[in-house]
Amino acid sequence: MADNLSNLTKRDKDILVTLYHNRTLTINQIYRMFFPRSLEYCYSRLKKLEKVFGVINGKVLKAPLGSRDNPAGTGIEAKCYVLTEKGIRLAEKSQGLPQTRQACYNAPSDQSKLRLQTKINDVLVAVVEHGLSQELEWIDSRTLKEQYSLSRNLYLAGAVAKRGKDPNLLWYLPEHSTERAITNIFNQVSTVADEGRHQNIAVLCETTDVWKNAIKHYKSLPSHSQPILNRLSIIHAKDVPYLLWHESDRMKQVLEEELEQDLTSAEYGERRFRYTTKEGKKIAELFISDVRHVRQINHYVVQPGYEDDLIVCYCNPDYLEVLDQPVLDKLELRFVGFRPQPLLEPVVYEREWKRNRRVSFTIPEEVYSKLQKEVENRGLDTVEEFIKEMIERKTVEI
The missing domain is CATH 1.10.10.10 (Winged helix-like DNA-binding domain superfamily/Winged helix DNA-binding domain)
Incomplete structure (x- = not known):
């Protein structure tokens, strides 16, 4: 071994x-x-x-x-x-x-678990592909449960954590998830939320139908039964890159380019909207389908004296369905066509240098004469000694 x-x-x-x-x-x-x-x-x-x-x-x-x-x-x-x-x-x-x-x-013990695990691991691949490994950490489900003393009965997919900050817990709803499976997931989310230790949770849905059923289930919950969290995202699995960019705070630059103006962080009392424009308009994001954020938007717009000062940016039209129609009619909507793209070469592994390996090659006469002059200039004894020095430095300069 x-x-x-x-x-x-x-x-x-x-x-x-x-x-x-x-x-x-x-x-x-x-x-x-x-x-x-x-x-x-x-x-x-x-x-x-x-x-x-x-x-x-x-x-x-x-x-x-x-x-x-x-x-x-x-x-x-x-x-x-x-x-x-x-x-x-x-x-x-x-x-x-x-x-x-x-x-x-x-x-994984069977085909269904094997398929589910490969789908979950796409999140890990996205972290690496988008060059976010230095900013974000992927925590697998077993490590997550051990590290944070979570119940082994939770169907956690894993977590994404910004270095040094609390993790964003992830659940995964695969294709053909039943109503019972969706209910079980939200029961687990509520249990974790009630403990109060984790305030950021995302439920990843493999298909649009599963996402719609999950949203429908969440809306059907009485207000007192809805998980109390800082952020609860019910998101299409294909939109995971937006979640990762959101975690790494890269979306601000995207919004500034889209709106063609600088944004400032919202004041403490308006933290539900992360940014404001120079004109004082508030920016709400629907990139990660944060249903808690949507509730805040609904509540803000229906208040008496709403001044049409809210811009809602979205990437997926499906996410607008979470908003109430009367609220949609009053909002300034802005579609953001940007989609995070993976890097062409996110990780580079240098070829490891193999030592103690004999290599034979022939040097042309005109090159050998140049090498002899270089040996004399450097005060070395032989051409072989010069070549060995160049090999150790992994460069050849003549």
């Missing part, structure tokens, strides 16, 4: 650690996170980790029965990787963790 660990690159170890905490990753997710330069090299390296090192194992994620890609029930949606027992030990050793976890319990 020691030999295997010494032969693994930093990228290999990062892949193992990520699989250790997040159970599984598809080839596409690994490619986007660790090999943005070359999909071909991604395939070859994963094959080596599986066949030569024996630290990961491939699992097939089947396409849902009856879907367009799988009408007969035999199609493959993606290939996923999980850790083997050997990979678990290496991941624990590289992190200095006690050897307590077993591979059979680390990997």
Whole structure:
């Protein structure tokens, strides 16, 4: 095992650690996170980790029965990787963790859990792809429950936390979520809200239908039963990048460019609206479908003496459905077409320099004569000594 660990690159170890905490990753997710330069090299390296090192194992994620890609029930949606027992030990050793976890319990146990975990891990991939790893931290569900002493019975997907601040807890509602499943999720959200330790929560919905059902359920709750939180976002899963940019405070610049004017942070008494314009107009955001924020908008607009001083910026027309129609009629709406885009190369792994490897090559005569002059100028003994020095510096200057 020691030999295997010494032969693994930093990228290999990062892949193992990520699989250790997040159970599984598809080839596409690994490619986007660790090999943005070359999909071909991604395939070859994963094959080596599986066949030569024996630290990961491939699992097939089947396409849902009856879907367009799988009408007969035999199609493959993606290939996923999980850790083997050997990979678990290496991941624990590289992190200095006690050897307590077993591979059979680390990997998703069936197809539905495998699919759900890959969907959840798209949030982690988005954090990396958008170059936010230095600002935001992705916390997997098991670590989250241990770190914050949360109940193991919670169906938490994980959390996104700005460095040094409280995490934004995430729940995930997959496609075909039933009314009962939605009710259970909101019961758990209410339980966490009642404890008062976490004030920012997001419910990610895989499809539009699930999102509409979740919004409908929230609206049906009596006001005294609605979770009391600083922020409760019920958001399309595809709009997660907006949530990440919101967490990292990058949306202010986007709004300034869209409105073509500088914005200032709202005064303490108006914190429900984050920014104000020079003319004193308040800016409300619907980028992350914060239903608590929507309630504040509704309450503000229906007050007597409303002065038409509120601009509502949105990215997804669906989110306007959360507002009451009489309120919509009084608002100045501004569609923001900007969509956060992933970086072309969010993470760069330098090629690790292999020492103690013999290399043979032929030097043309005219180049050799230049090297001899350079050796004399530098006071070295031989051309070979000069070449060795250049190799150690990883540059050749003649």
